[in-house]
Amino acid sequence: MFSKYLTSIEGIAIYPIIVLLLFFILFLFVIIKTIRMDKKHIIHMANLPLDSKSEKTNNPEIKNENQ
Numbered sequence: 001m002f003s004k005y006l007t008s009i010e011g012i013a014i015y016p017i018i019v020l021l022l023f024f025i026l027f028l029f030v031i032i033k034t035i036r037m038d039k040k041h042i043i044h045m046a047n048l049p050l051d052s053k054s055e056k057t058n059n060p061e062i063k064n065e066n067q
Helices: 003-007 016-034 039-048 052-058 060-065
Strands: none
Touching: none
């Protein structure tokens, strides 16, 4: 039923092409941003869940509790 409405619209074929191009551009942007990202930042983000030492020194809430 829904496909009958779509086939009756003129120029509907351009929308999938536009969506594919937008997805491809977004995908390329994420890949380029990931490749250009600083390696130290990636290591820091990877260690965040495991690094309780940096949480104690960098968290202002914990610093205020100790005072």
